[in-house]
Amino acid sequence: MAISSKLKKIIDDDKGYLFQNYGDRLPVCFTKGEGAYLFDQNNRKYIDFFSGIAVCNLGYNNKHFRKAIHDQIDKLIHSSNWFYNKEQIGAAKIISELTFPGHTLFLNSGTEANEAAIKLARKYGLAMSKNRFEIISFSNSFHGRTLGSMTATAQEKIHSGFGPLPAGFKYLPYNDIKRFKNEVKKNKNIAAVMIELIQGEGGIIVAEASFVKEVFDICNTKNIITIVDEVQTGVGRTGKPFAFHHYGILPDIITLAKGLGGGIPVGAIHAKKYLSETLDRGSHGSTFGGNHLAAAAALTVLKEIKKKSFQKNVLRASDYIFNELKILKQSLPIIKEIRGMGLHIGIELNRPGMNMVRKALSRGLIINCTAEKVIRIMPPLNIPSKDVRSGMEILKEIFIEEARIS
Ligand SMILES: Cc1ncc(COP(=O)(O)O)c(C=O)c1O
Incomplete structure (x- = not known):
């Protein structure tokens, strides 16, 4: 990913002022979020399949959540x-x-x-x-x-x-x-x-x-x-x-x-x-x-x-993602195993996964890799179907490209 001068300054300041216990972070600084999307320092939009490590389960700028927090801050x-x-x-x-x-x-x-x-x-x-x-x-x-x-x-x-x-x-x-x-x-x-x-x-x-x-x-x-x-x-x-x-x-x-x-x-x-x-x-x-x-x-x-409707959305999104991944696995031997439940999904690769994480980021999709070879997918739990589909389209492209690298 190309590093703009704005981002370069942020990276230099990070190294100058913060502990480096997280090593080199991924080259993005998010500044706002909306639904299942995050926006970076240049206002570029990303679909979020990570939820800040399974934290932002209601997505970003959720109206009920925002109101409750604002009301509480006021009180x-x-x-x-x-x-x-x-x-x-x-x-x-x-x-x-x-x-x-x-x-x-x-x-x-x-x-x-x-x-x-x-x-x-x-x-x-x-x-x-x-x-x-x-x-x-x-x-x-x-x-x-x-x-x-x-x-x-x-x-x-x-x-x-x-x-x-x-x-x-x-x-x-x-x-x-x-x-x-x-x-x-x-x-x-x-x-x-x-x-x-x-x-x-x-x-x-x-x-x-x-x-x-x-x-x-x-x-x-x-x-x-x-x-x-x-x-x-x-x-x-x-x-x-x-x-x-x-x-x-x-x-x-x-x-x-x-x-x-x-x-x-x-x-x-x-x-x-x-x-x-x-x-x-x-x-x-x-x-x-x-x-x-x-x-x-x-x-x-x-x-x-x-709310029942909330859990239904998790299951709907989960079924879609698992089905798409199963189809992909049939033609891509780089996928060793697909595991998980609901929107807590791991795809074990036959190789390290960080290359795919970086590639996904450069295409506007946030995914994660854990245990070196496992791509981890954990979108916000209320992610709309259309965003699940868009995210999966990018993910599939990246899997296919990665599979070409022997
Ligand atoms: C299962 C489990 N337990 C405990 C923790 C630690 O939580 P925290 O980072 O909030 O201290 C984590 C963090 O990833 C976790 O996944």
């Missing part, structure tokens, strides 16, 4: 958790309705939600028995970047350079019920299991239904807490309100963030009531967590997600 942004907060209560009520009766604690991000779940599970486990504090997570998972959730993340590359890591975490292979059963048989110190039902950062890898069912059955009989990390899969992304709804299971705890705030930073942990008591007065908290603005954002997103 009150923050008062702190020393005081009652009606927006938090409203959002928590809908989370309970959509999931299971429980209590919600609002935080600011996915990693913080998982950190809270880890703390809760440890405190609950230790109250049951002296050494019961271990958290089991699964190979290739991603749970966040703070020390606890980073340690729960079973990926060597994420840990590298940050040791010593906190004790009390154990990793087992994903979708391997035999290893799980063996571990539970010999290990009496397991407090909780933390799982993504679709591993997002890990490459859109879907948990097998039989594995999940057995894990949950075992945990229930052994009093092991089940934590489903719904940070990426939650809030309508997979075609049901939460990914666990596809599996016929009932977790003890779910963790949320990303799409929950529609772009306003907010995370949450939702737990069955008997567990929420564990985080008693003073044991956990957050200055900003669920402030009036963040909670109003969550409340508005949740109200939209609740």
Whole structure:
């Protein structure tokens, strides 16, 4: 992509003033959004198949969302958790309705939600028995970047350079019920299991239904807490309100963030009531967590997600994309596998995928690549059919061109 002088200045300033932990960013600076479109520094339009990593689920400049945020800014942004907060209560009520009766604690991000779940599970486990504090997570998972959730993340590359890591975490292979059963048989110190039902950062890898069912059955009989990390899969992304709804299971705890705030930073942990008591007065908290603005954002997103018509749109768009991809796969051996649910879609290639991401961007389509070879597609959940079709036309062209490169 050609770099204009305007963009060059932005890139130089980024390097001059910001940490470079994200490496070289893609060569675009977005300045506004409308529906499923983003506009760059030169007012060029892009179809968004990424939603800011599954965050902007209502798209951009959504009229209900914008009004709710504006109204809340006009009234009150923050008062702190020393005081009652009606927006938090409203959002928590809908989370309970959509999931299971429980209590919600609002935080600011996915990693913080998982950190809270880890703390809760440890405190609950230790109250049951002296050494019961271990958290089991699964190979290739991603749970966040703070020390606890980073340690729960079973990926060597994420840990590298940050040791010593906190004790009390154990990793087992994903979708391997035999290893799980063996571990539970010999290990009496397991407090909780933390799982993504679709591993997002890990490459859109879907948990097998039989594995999940057995894990949950075992945990229930052994009093092991089940934590489903719904940070990426939650809030309508997979075609049901939460990914666990596809599996016929009932977790003890779910963790949320990303799409929950529609772009306003907010995370949450939702737990069955008997567990929420564990985080008693003073044991956990957050200055900003669920402030009036963040909670109003969550409340508005949740109200939209609740609508049947909303989920129907996800399924309609999802069917279209999966069908088009399946047809493409028949003629293009560069596509190894198509995975996912709803609008949480991964296309595994037989090669690294960043070339395609850059090419798509230069043609006006935003896609992502994760786990090196998996093209990840996560459009806004309310994306209109015509925009899905236009995005898929560009995507198909790029796949065909990429396939010509041996
Ligand atoms: C499944 C999952 N859990 C946790 C996180 C961490 O969330 P955050 O970046 O908001 O801290 C992510 C982020 O990608 C995620 O995908």
